[in-house]
Amino acid sequence: MGRWEPDARGRMTRAALELFAERGFEQTTACDIAERAGVTERTFFRHFADKREVLFDGSESLVRTAREAILAAPDLPPFDAALVGVVAATDLLEGHREHAAHRARIIEANPGLRERELLKIAALADLTTEALRTRGVAEPAAALAAHSAVAVFQVAFARWVAEEQRADLATCVAETAAALRALV
Amino acid sequence: MGRWEPDARGRMTRAALELFAERGFEQTTACDIAERAGVTERTFFRHFADKREVLFDGSESLVRTAREAILAAPDLPPFDAALVGVVAATDLLEGHREHAAHRARIIEANPGLRERELLKIAALADLTTEALRTRGVAEPAAALAAHSAVAVFQVAFARWVAEEQRADLATCVAETAAALRALV
Incomplete structure (x- = not known):
């Protein structure tokens, strides 16, 4: 294995998802993942603390992106501001439906x-609640807007990931947010 | 320790909460809890699988109560039906604010x-989503109403538990649900 890899x-992430699907999460070792990806075990552990981390690699940047988008958003009602965060976070997933669906099944x-x-x-x-508070939104509006926006994210x-035809997560978020407004 | 206890x-639950608060969760053993409650360790393990279970003893009946209340509710819009479940579940906590606050801090x-x-x-x-579906609510309304009602529960x-003065969880749920309707 050379220094230049x-x-x-990306290769380790793809190898891990393949192996988790083929053998199950429990039956796959970090060593198996490294081998399939064509890297050494040492390289694996330079990138990830353990095999579980491979599945949660993008979570922190997703949360950070949501937070920054809310803080940078123009003046909006609390729920709309919270949705700006969700939309920014989902932008990171857009175009990776198959990977996301695969990961969701393993989890x-x-x-x-x-x-x-x-x-x-x-x-x-x-963090959405905190970002809204930083924008001056009072409680319970901040926590409620944050939880509702996250509910929209989860349902969307x-x-x-369930609809094979659907390529566009942003449309799904917009439709789900509209459905929530109609419902409540 | 006699057979009649x-x-x-209840004594074990109170003893566990006391000890978790005094020494921390990690530093408390099942044996410590049994001793403080005046029962044998064997009695402890007849009631609870481990010390963690003491904290989650009521969770299942809370969820079951919510589900049954939704299934038994009159004809209502989905979000209102989901709230019926939350209100029924919170009824089980009413009057136990101090215990609930104590438990929340440990968790x-x-x-x-x-x-x-x-x-x-x-x-x-x-389970709220499932109960709504059983009532004929379609997706995404069922999942959205369920997640929104659970968000109301969490925020309320x-x-x-944060407000020392407040004795009444039902009022808190009603106010929070109204705040959500105003917000979305």
């Missing part, structure tokens, strides 16, 4: 991974 | 407990 991280099948995913979603709600995301 | 379960301080709590909240959203609960 074009897209080693759904493993309670430990599901707990981790829920913790990431809770972090998205918490589930629809997006 | 009046409210042994907040421990990431493993927080993951577990989030899984229970996700179960509440999932957080306010209730």
